[in-house]
Amino acid sequence: MERFRGYIAGLGTASGTRLVVGHWPDSPFGPFTDVMVENRFGSRLLLAPSETLARYVSATYTFDAIDVVPVSAYLGDGRLTVDGGPLRLSADLGGVTLLGRMLESVPVPLAVHPLWLQAVNPLARLIVRGVRTAGTTGDRLEFYGVRSIRRISAAACFWNCQDLGPLAPVRPPVRFGFSSVPARPQILAVTTTIAARPAAGERGTAWKTAITRMPSPSGPIPVRRASNQAANSSRSGLADPG
16 A cells, blocks of 8 residues: 555646646655646646656556656745746646645545545545546556545746746546546645556455556656756645645
């Protein structure tokens, strides 16, 4: 079992480009930030801070291209900023949503437990279109335990110094994995659990199965390394959305 504790921000822009930022202060790989980008033509790109992370993430999600670039992020004082390769993002955070307040009332051990997330998955699909709390991708099981949600009230987003336009809903939904992010721009405090999928006929609880790193089912992944790559950094000043 692998657990990633941190934040997922999903937002759209008027240009049609949609972004999913994963900011993980606590992970099996140490602190890191990655960004999944889908443009208006449907092309999907991963910005990852190392080849190790690029291969791990792309074994779970689907991309048309992967760039290994320095990615840094700051979350605090009501703002999320991300600097990675061609991307410059600054997002202003609003208040906790009604659903976020409801989720905050669920005890954390229960809110992140795979059994609970499997049980509430059908309800989650009805409450927030396109969102799943449990599912499978290739040889992996994934569980998303959301602990709180805050609105994103405004954002400035630039790609290669070109303004992508004002904040917009995440429409159409992104297609990196079995679940999208909410259509309304939001940041979620989340614990993501990833486990190896049991072999056919195997019994027992999947979340107790130790995961091993697996290659992409499509074979070797083309990875473009940025020149003069620096180590990923996660600046201080983290704030819990809850």
